[in-house]
Amino acid sequence: MNAGEGESSATTPLQLRGLEARSRLVLEAGLTRIDAHTRSRLNQARQAAVAAAARPSYLARIFGSLTSRALMPATGAAAAAVLVAAFMLSGGHHLTSSVADNNPASALDVLDLVTDDDAMNLMEENDSSFYEWAAAQGDNPGQGAAQGAGGETT
């Protein structure tokens, strides 16, 4: 069973935006309550991760030194030749065409919403408030929450 089923009809987008903003405040306040022991362990984990990123793996060290000393000039020239040949053959056409393909995002977004299984469940449950909410919703959570919850936005 999905939590909250059966009471959705009483929910308005404005109420949900207010809930978003207030729960965000509580969650952010909760972050300040994380204890010193946990903070210390997170700090250690972070330092270990940064050190791991700076240290190349064993294989990378072996192959890295080989390529840098002996193979770098030859492989670099070969790679550059391949790239130039590929660009000449394609006429550089596909490099620019992908920009134009990005525009119909909003249409795809609507299609995505309509064809989504969960969204179809909401439709079958006759939950029109979802579509009302989705239409009012911007890309960022709590967008417009200022009207509903005293202006707490990030």
Place this chain on the structure above:
Amino acid sequence: MPATSRGGTLLNDTAEARSRALNQFLKSVELKAYKIAQAGLRHQDDALDAVQDAMLQLARAYANRPEEEWKPLFYRILENRIRDMQRRRTVRGRVMAWLPFRRDEDDEDLDPIAQAPSQDVPPVARLEIDEAMRALDAALEELPNRQREAFLLRNLEGLDVAQTAQAMGCSEGSVKTHYFRALQALRVKLGEFEL
């Protein structure tokens, strides 16, 4: 200065800048990531392990990717790790149920000073926040996993729909639906607290 030495210095500078950026990024997400992991796993050590694994994997495999890709990648790794641990715990729970002698992991002695909360919040506000946090935590615990993930990634971490979809490994439509259901459920559960 010889050319090779100048090149080496440049490489070192770049690597140092990368390390600083990675450190800064991980510092900016670590508390939220821990909170998200704790909500999913409900166990402090498991949550810390999940965050640590996600940090290491991001650093080892994706540190050279553009910085704007780090956040969705990091949360994708973390969510996968949380799901793995949830699955493993389910299996372990089934096995442990058959064993005659077992020790509850929660019985471990904890250092009360180390467990003390941070003192950043004034004492008067602390009680109200405590109550609201308890109510919200309890309500979040009852949410299905995907709804909780969508809610925390969007509302606590502030990921947009596309980034949340990338982190959760689902479509943007699914993110919207999970998030909406989570909001509805939380409103029903938290109504009496006026949260």
